[in-house]
Amino acid sequence: QKEVEQNSGPLSVPEGAIASLNCTYSDRGSQSFFWYRQYSGKSPELIMFIYSNGDKEDGRFTAQLNKASQYVSLLIRDSQPSDSATYLCAVNIRGGSYIPTFGRGTSLIVHP
Amino acid sequence: DAGVTQSPTHLIKTRGQHVTLRCSPISGHKSVSWYQQVLGQGPQFIFQYYEKEERGRGNFPDRFSARQFPNYSSELNVNALLLGDSALYLCASSAGNPGETQYFGPGTRLLVL
Numbered sequence: 001q002k003e004v005e006q007n008s009g010p011l012s013v014p015e016g017a018i019a020s021l022n023c024t025y026s027d028r029g030s031q032s033f034f035w036y037r038q039y040s041g042k043s044p045e046l047i048m049f050i051y052s053n054g055d056k057e058d059g060r061f062t063a064q065l066n067k068a069s070q071y072v073s074l075l076i077r078d079s080q081p082s083d084s085a086t087y088l089c090a091v092n093i094r095g096g097s098y099i100p101t102f103g104r105g106t107s108l109i110v111h112p
Numbered sequence: 113d114a115g116v117t118q119s120p121t122h123l124i125k126t127r128g129q130h131v132t133l134r135c136s137p138i139s140g141h142k143s144v145s146w147y148q149q150v151l152g153q154g155p156q157f158i159f160q161y162y163e164k165e166e167r168g169r170g171n172f173p174d175r176f177s178a179r180q181f182p183n184y185s186s187e188l189n190v191n192a193l194l195l196g197d198s199a200l201y202l203c204a205s206s207a208g209n210p211g212e213t214q215y216f217g218p219g220t221r222l223l224v225l
Binding site: 004006008031032034036042043044045046049051088090092098099100101102103104105 | 143145147152153154155156157160162167168200202208209210211212213214215216217218219
């Protein structure tokens with residue numbers, strides 16, 4: 001089992017819909033969780049980080065963390081074509097780790 | 113403030129050659145990490161440096177080496193290039209505390225022919 005797993009997609013949603021991206025991780029000791037967005041040919045840019053169980057909202061983005069079930073998700077409300085990108089989940093495996101482990105990313109396509 | 117900078121942006125080399133990639137972190141950040149990203153995969157960790165000391169190393173061959181300078185900038189060196197080394201090389205900067213956010217530079221795209 002890989003340490004951080006994401007469905008590679010593509011996930012296709014219509015403009016204005018909610019896009020739901022999921023990520024599971026293997027180590028119960030993980031404490032820091034990040035979502036990055038990566039446009040084709042560009043480097044990853046941070047969208048959100050979350051450390052505590054529950055929801056964290058920032059504009060149209062909501063990160064949800066469930067440590068008991070070992071998953072973290074990203075919801076994008078009112079999806080726009082400009083949200084079309086690959087979304088990378090990163091987890092600091094094992095508490096106190098300095099180095100995040102990345103999933104392979106989920107490709108999101110928002111069609112008009 | 114300037115973000116993470118990397119040079120060069122693109123590079124073409126032939127098998128067997130050597131390459132040096134450079135990175136300058138965000139001002140005030142003391143940690144630099146290097147990642148390799150091939151098409152369709154997430155970034156794979158290569159090295160992390162903090163205060164000029166290696167703090168972590170990923171599962172890469174000894175052909176890969178790195179160092180960090182007193183001004184916290186860093187170099188990644190790859191010897192005896194293979195076709196499989198073709199990838200996007202990413203540098204990420206952070207203050208250096210466990211679990212904190214890393215910020216990526218624009219990357220260097222390396223093509224080995």
